[in-house]
Amino acid sequence: xxxxxxxxxxxxxxxTRAPAGPGDLDCLTYHxxxxxxxxxxxxxxxxxxxxxxxGQVPEGVTVDDHGGRLVLPGFIDTHxxxxxxxxxxxxxxxxxxWLEKYTFIEEQKYADPAHAAANAAFFLDELLRNGTTTAVVxxxxxxxxxxxxxxxxxxxxxxxxxxxxxxxxxxxxALTDTAESGYRDSKALIERWHGQGRQRYAxxxxxxxxxxxxxxEAAGALLRExxxxxxxxxxxxNTDEIxxxxxxxxxxxxxxxxxxxxxxxxPTSLFGHCxxxxxxxxxxxxxxxxxxxxxxTSNLFIGSGLFDLDALSAGRRPVRTALATDVGGGTSYSxxxxxxxxxxxxxxxxRNLPALAAxxxxxxxxxxxxxxxxxxxxxxxxxxxxxxxxxxxxxxxxNHRMETVDGDLEEELFIQVTxxxxxxxxxTYLRGRSSHLRQ
Ligand code: GUN
Ligand code: ZN
Numbered sequence: 001x002x003x004x005x006x007x008x009x010x011x012x013x014x015x016t017r018a019p020a021g022p023g024d025l026d027c028l029t030y031h032x033x034x035x036x037x038x039x040x041x042x043x044x045x046x047x048x049x050x051x052x053x054x055g056q057v058p059e060g061v062t063v064d065d066h067g068g069r070l071v072l073p074g075f076i077d078t079h080x081x082x083x084x085x086x087x088x089x090x091x092x093x094x095x096x097x098w099l100e101k102y103t104f105i106e107e108q109k110y111a112d113p114a115h116a117a118a119n120a121a122f123f124l125d126e127l128l129r130n131g132t133t134t135a136v137v138x139x140x141x142x143x144x145x146x147x148x149x150x151x152x153x154x155x156x157x158x159x160x161x162x163x164x165x166x167x168x169x170x171x172x173x174a175l176t177d178t179a180e181s182g183y184r185d186s187k188a189l190i191e192r193w194h195g196q197g198r199q200r201y202a203x204x205x206x207x208x209x210x211x212x213x214x215x216x217e218a219a220g221a222l223l224r225e226x227x228x229x230x231x232x233x234x235x236x237x238n239t240d241e242i243x244x245x246x247x248x249x250x251x252x253x254x255x256x257x258x259x260x261x262x263x264x265x266x267p268t269s270l271f272g273h274c275x276x277x278x279x280x281x282x283x284x285x286x287x288x289x290x291x292x293x294x295x296x297t298s299n300l301f302i303g304s305g306l307f308d309l310d311a312l313s314a315g316r317r318p319v320r321t322a323l324a325t326d327v328g329g330g331t332s333y334s335x336x337x338x339x340x341x342x343x344x345x346x347x348x349x350x351r352n353l354p355a356l357a358a359x360x361x362x363x364x365x366x367x368x369x370x371x372x373x374x375x376x377x378x379x380x381x382x383x384x385x386x387x388x389x390x391x392x393x394x395x396x397x398x399n400h401r402m403e404t405v406d407g408d409l410e411e412e413l414f415i416q417v418t419x420x421x422x423x424x425x426x427x428t429y430l431r432g433r434s435s436h437l438r439q
Contacts, residue, residue: 002039006432007057009035009050010066010389014073014379015364019356022410027356029379030409035063036071038385042157042431047379064434066389069426070416072359073377074133074386075335076366077325079232079272079293082123082149082162083107083116083140084328094303095238096209098329107165108174110140116148124152128436130333131388131425134367134376136232136270136324137162138204141175143185150193157430159198159384161230161370164189166203166219167210179214183222190226198384202230202270208245208258220263230268230370233259235292236281237273237304256281265290268371272326273298274312274319275305286317291369295326296341302329306345322369323361335362336420343418355414385432392416394424 012034019027035053039045046053057063081087083106090102110116127135137160139146146164153160166182167175177185186203194201203226205211205219223231236242236255245255252258256277259265267289274285274292285292294307312319324330325338332338339358346353367377376384392412393399398419405411416424428436 002041002043002045004037004045004056004058004061005040006038006385007035007061007063008038008066008071008387008429008432009033009063010069010071012036012047012071012379014047015360016378018360018365019354022352022354022356024356025410027360034071036379036385036387038432042385042433044379044381044383044385046381066426070390070392071379072388072390073363073379073383074388074428074430075131075362076370076377077127077132077135077335078270078291078322078366078369079295079324080135080327080330081138082120083110083138083145085119085123085126087328089331090328094240095329096240096244098302103328104172104175107140108172110145111142111174113144113148116140116142116145117152120148120152123149124156124158126333128156128158128428128430129425130335130422131390131428132333132335133386133388133428133430134159134372135161136202136230136370138206138232139164141165141167141177143189146189146193150196150199154197154199156435157198157433158435159200159376161200161202163202163204163230163232166205166215168212168215170210179212179218182215183218186222187225190222190229194226194229200230201226202232204231205233205264207234207241208249208255209241213249213262216259216262216264223263223266228268230270231264231266232270233264233272235259235271235274236276237299238302239276242276254278254281256284260284260288270322270369272324273304273307275299275307277312282312282314282319283317285319289320291320291322293322293324294342295324295330295338296345297331297338298326298329299345300341301331306348308349309346310349310351320369322366332421334421336417336424339417340419355410355417358417359413385429387429388425389427390416390420391424391426391438392420394426395419398424
């Protein structure tokens with residue numbers, strides 16, 4: 001086994017499974033005074049109580065003592081757009097106008113590798129400041145945007161799943177590829193980056209409006225030719241979008257069927273939004289093992305609608321789900337803020353989101369949705385030592401509210417989910433190395 005090179009002490013909290021409901025603390029592994037040991041390979045070597053493991057800290061390794069703070073697996077964001085860091089917070093539009101008025105202008109800047117590199121540094125900084133250690137990322141149409149992003153992630157020890165957007169119509173000429181060049185450029189990126197260090201590729205046709213049938217066909221070919229790569233796209237976000245897809249693909253049964261016809265459904269496929277799906281579409285997503293990605297801050301900000309978790313999760317044909325920010329349609333890089341908005345969306349659907357479920361979703365749940373639970377998402381030996389340290393007293397409002405919490409862990413976690421954000425992220429670790437320390 002690897003020599004221990006780092007030791008992190010705090011209130012260690014990790015999930016072994018999804019909670020059945022509020023109060024189901026048996027889904028947790030929790031050490032009130034815990035110690036996590038990291039091997040030279042950046043993976044977790046041991047997790048236990050301070051008393052049990054303190055003797056295994058080698059001489060010369062200083063313990064990072066986070067005292068009363070919570071130490072969780074780093075957050076996982078399953079849908080975010082790298083070239084939209086300067087689109088976030090754009091006023092007044094819904095999806096199709098938002099794309100035209102803001103997004104398709106801004107994304108053109110990523111043809112410039114220097115712009116892409118500078119923004120890749122910002123993007124990784126911002127993810128880590130928010131405690132996000134793995135993200136599934138849309139690049140721009142330009143392959144150099146994805147090169148810049150992967151290079152920055154690999155240099156920091158972070159693992160991304162990312163891909164260049166494929167779009168060959170209904171966008172400015174400067175932002176379109178062709179079915180052939182989109183295929184070729186994606187393939188070259190897969191060969192360059194998929195499995196390179198921690199990086200993985202996602203074939204990324206933007207959505208059915210901006211890809212011809214020929215391009216969706218090419219996306220399907222890429223998936224068949226490269227087993228293990230992910231696929232990401234958008235599905236059923238906005239009612240005007242859905243009407244346009246119907247017009248563009250009159251032979252398809254529904255929006256989901258557009259992607260299904262080209263072999264784009266499956267257990268490594270991530271579909272952003274999935275708000276306005278029919279029963280038949282949910283059944284097909286379920287059957288294929290596809291993942292529906294809930295992006296609450298985006299769905300509220302661009303007015304798309306309310307994700308129907310109950311309908312999607314129905315026991316007779318459950319659709320796998322994941323949680324994500326969708327910056328820059330989304331309004332926060334924080335998975336805590338995202339979970340808080342998810343709670344509110346579900347309130348409007350007359351159901352709740354327990355703190356345990358929210359935190360499970362952001363960590364182990366999203367790891368399972370990516371098929372990566374053996375690598376990330378929990379504090380277990382062999383997993384990457386990607387960690388977030390949370391301070392439940394980070395702001396006056398949190399500190400004041402915590403005065404009423406008499407050692408009730410679940411209540412503290414709900415306060416963290418409801419009031420927490422980047423201010424409550426005290427530190428972030430990648431592979432056992434500090435990659436962000438709050439000022
Ligand atoms: N649908 C197609 N492209 C996009 C995008 O960039 N953001 C969102 N939220 N939806 C999309
Ligand atoms: Zn998106």
